[in-house]
Amino acid sequence: MKRVVLFLATNLAVMLVLSLVTSLLGVNKFLTANGLNLGMLLVFAAVIGFGGSLISLMMSKMMAKWSTGARVIESPSNSTEVWLVDTVGRLAQRAGLPMPEVAIYDGEPNAFATGASKNSSLVAVSTGLLQSMTREEAEAVLAHEMAHIANGDMVTLTLIQGVVNTFVVFLSRVIGYAVDSFLRKGEENTGPGIGYMVTSIICEIVFGVLASVIVAYFSRQREFRADAGAAQLMGSATPMQNALRRLGGLHTEPLPQSMAASGIAGGSSWMALFSTHPPLEERIAALNSSR
Numbered sequence: 129m130k131r132v133v134l135f136l137a138t139n140l141a142v143m144l145v146l147s148l149v150t151s152l153l154g155v156n157k158f159l160t161a162n163g164l165n166l167g168m169l170l171v172f173a174a175v176i177g178f179g180g181s182l183i184s185l186m187m188s189k190m191m192a193k194w195s196t197g198a199r200v201i202e203s204p205s206n207s208t209e210v211w212l213v214d215t216v217g218r219l220a221q222r223a224g225l226p227m228p229e230v231a232i233y234d235g236e237p238n239a240f241a242t243g244a245s246k247n248s249s250l251v252a253v254s255t256g257l258l259q260s261m262t263r264e265e266a267e268a269v270l271a272h273e274m275a276h277i278a279n280g281d282m283v284t285l286t287l288i289q290g291v292v293n294t295f296v297v298f299l300s301r302v303i304g305y306a307v308d309s310f311l312r313k314g315e316e317n318t319g320p321g322i323g324y325m326v327t328s329i330i331c332e333i334v335f336g337v338l339a340s341v342i343v344a345y346f347s348r349q350r351e352f353r354a355d356a357g358a359a360q361l362m363g364s365a366t367p368m369q370n371a372l373r374r375l376g377g378l379h380t381e382p383l384p385q386s387m388a389a390s391g392i393a394g395g396s397s398w399m400a401l402f403s404t405h406p407p408l409e410e411r412i413a414a415l416n417s418s419r
Contacts, residue, residue, distance in 0.1 A: 146179045159320055164305045170298055177294030185286040188242040189229070189250045198231035198252040208258060215267050216251055219274045222361050225249075228277060237261070237378045241273035242282060249277045256378075265374055268358055268367035275357025281350045288346050292339035300335055304328030340402060347404040352414050365415040372415075376408045 150156040150172055158169035184191075192198060204210040209232065216230045228243065231252035237260050243249030251273045258266055276282070308324035355372075359365035400407075406414075 142180050142183050145183065146176055149179065150175050158301075159305070164302065166302070169301060170294075173294045173297035173301075176297050177292075178290035181286045181290040181293060185244050185282060188244065188282065189248070192240065192242045192250060192252065193231065196233045196235065196252065198233040198250075200229050200231045200250075211263065212253065212258070212270075215270055216274070219267075219271050219361055223274050223278045223357075225274065225278055228274075232258075237375065239269050239273055241276045243277070245283065246277055246280065249282075251277075260378055261371060261374055264367045265371040268362055268371040271358035271361040272354045272368065272371075274361060275354040276350070278357060279350065279353055281354065285343065285347060285350065289343055292342055296332060296335040296339050300328045300331035303331050344402050344404050348406045351405050351411065355411050355415055359415055369412050369415050372408045372412050 155172040228249040235254040237257040239253040304327040307327040311323040
């Protein structure tokens with residue numbers, strides 16, 4: 129319930145902010161008496177498309193902590209937390225990265241990295257993962273998350289999401305206007321009718337689905353790169369392969385939807401095209417071929 133409330137509240141706040149920005153810029157008036165102002169519509173689409181993605185990126189650490197209940201380890205209170213902080217610090221040094229915040233949360237085996245930049249990142253691991261894996265396997269998972277940070281994956285995926293969102297908003301309204309104009313051919317021009325609204329909504333849903341396929345594809349590619357990065361940080365692909373095999377035999381709990389692409393264990397998808405993570409077997413095989 130907490131996750132649902134946070135998700136709805138966050139999205140409502142983002143939409144209110146973006147509505148205010150487009151209103152202040154005047155780009156929400158792209159429908160004029162003379163037709164569709166494509167330049168203004170493009171700016172409107174870019175504000176909506178990139179704005180939502182960038183705000184989500186800026187809020188990613190805070191939302192991750194709230195939604196998972198992750199507790200940042202300020203001062204280690206036991207041997208596990210000492211090991212966790214020391215291991216992340218050692219991996220960060222190898223990767224040439226500043227020390228990220230290190231957090232732990234109660235839950236089934238999983239881990240994630242998030243943050244708006246390499247200088248403001250968070251690595252979190254579940255108690256379930258620490259209890260289910262050997263230290264070497266857990267270290268490989270942490271190396272995988274550090275590789276995500278080193279590769280700038282959070283920012284990259286945000287930019288990709290922003291681009292596809294922009295096209296979704298832009299094209300859906302262009303097609304909506306074209307369909308509405310065709311249906312009202314010969315009528316007095318009194319502004320867009322119901323055809324514009326209905327067509328725009330339908331197109332936004334359809335294009336949104338297609339956009340999610342594109343974003344999911346790039347998300348799967350970054351998982352392969354992070355696996356390879358983990359192997360490089362560990363000095364061998366074997367620990368990462370063993371960690372992936374271990375994950376295959378465990379019950380993993382999907383992260384909140386807004387963070388699904390961030391975890392080491394992605395929730396399975398009813399269609400491979402929409403999955404944010406490749407099958408574990410393909411990831412293990414890719415590590416074999418990279419040796």
